[in-house]
Amino acid sequence: MSLVKKFATVASGTLMSRVLGFTREMLMAAALGTGPVADAFYAAFQFPNTFRRLFAEGAFNTAFVPLFAKEIEAGGIDGARRFSEEVFGVLFSVLIALTIVMELAMPLLVRTIIAPGFAGDPQKYGLTVALATIMFPYLMCMSLAAMMAGMLNSLRRYFAAAIAPVFLNVILIAVLGHAWYKGADGLSVGYAMAWGVMAAGVVQLAIVWIAARHAGISIGFKRPRLTPNVKRLLWLALPAAITGGITQINTLIGTAIASTQASAVSSLALADRVYQLPLGVVGIAVAIVLLPELSRALKAGNLVEAASLQNRSVEFTLFLTLPAAAALLAISEPIVRLLYERGEFAASGATSTVSAILAIFGLGLPAFVLIKAFTPGYFAREDTKTPMVFAAISVAVNIATALMLFPRMGAPGIAVASAIAGWVNALMLLAVLVRRGHWGHDAPLMRRIPRLVLSSALMGGALYGGAIWLAPWLASSAPVLSQATALALLCGAGALLYFVLAFATGGTDIAMIRRNIRRGQAAAASMEE
Structure with a gap:
């Protein structure tokens, strides 16, 4: 299977999850708007979700995967299973203790970390x-699920791990649909959504657990012991968790600062949902697929293949995220209006604020996707400390900028801080990779980047002009069907223009894509033989 096809496999599951996530947020915006219940739910959900991405996705897709892949190479499936059981025993015990402590300390945590602005x-x-x-407790389910997903990814079984998150949105959409049918009030909707999140965690864990058993990895519980393998994992996991979750750390910080202003938390969350579509579909797919592939190439001593994997991944991410960033910048208001402007959200008049936040997030989109393409270059070499240092610097930049801008700009100031911090982190990661000789000069990539930037800028200008021309059909007073049709035509024409420009300017070409696919297929066939 080629690198492009592997990206597509993971991206398809992520895309399904993100599309359903849009549906969920549309229903939530209509039911709760940006009022106090919405603020409370988003702030409360942000806390376990941040821990999940820090210690689950961050740690296990960066520290666990290379070690698990090494065990497969050294001891086969049986060796990998023994290693997994050692890790599972420690992870399960730590999660039980962490959950109990956090549950008891929740009032203090909300008052000091999660949403200090709500204390009044x-x-x-x-x-x-x-x-x-x-x-x-959703954290516990998802952390164990992340371990199973890491094993599946190492075994090149990507789909179950990619499709499992879909069920969070399926369950929450069902909860919102039932609440609408029963005519539930906002407070009841908030509590029903919280229990829905808990149920979704159990379902997702069950999916990847069953998939792992079908892949030949059946894990039994062992008494937790700090074996050499587990110690090595923990040594790598802490900095990897911080680095892999830098976006979520910045989001948590932004939520805490935004809690001092009414409706700011929910406005940030609603804009973030739209921004997460390209970030998740492209960024997560690249990070999940690139790390095990790069780890294998480096362990085999194939530096040429490793360099090609890195450069082609960056090329792939820029090819898709630069136009997405331009589109978010140019037509954020029509997007927000179509997705959210109904019910309680329309009554709150939050469209202009959410669209401004979304446009600013768009400026940071390429940076956050590039971070996910650069960090495997460190993690595959078992260097998790350097990215952690850069992540810490990025967090400091984010906090300082947000505190400076929020009093003057409100919630959009937090988005500006997040975008600046993302670019600072991405540039530091790239600079050190180049200095260490881990990122070789790639002439085709250097030629294509400015051409992709130009194509995206021209497309963004065309979208902005098209939005002005279609303003009567995109206005709040226009029927939803007219808005949807006009926006679909605008996006379709923009995508077509971008692809024409990208191919015409040499930003990409069909021959290059075909060559990469053939090389990937040949490499996959040789590994399978």
């Missing part, structure tokens, strides 16, 4: 504590 509003503060208490 007893009703919103109490609701946030209650919702966070219900949802926090």
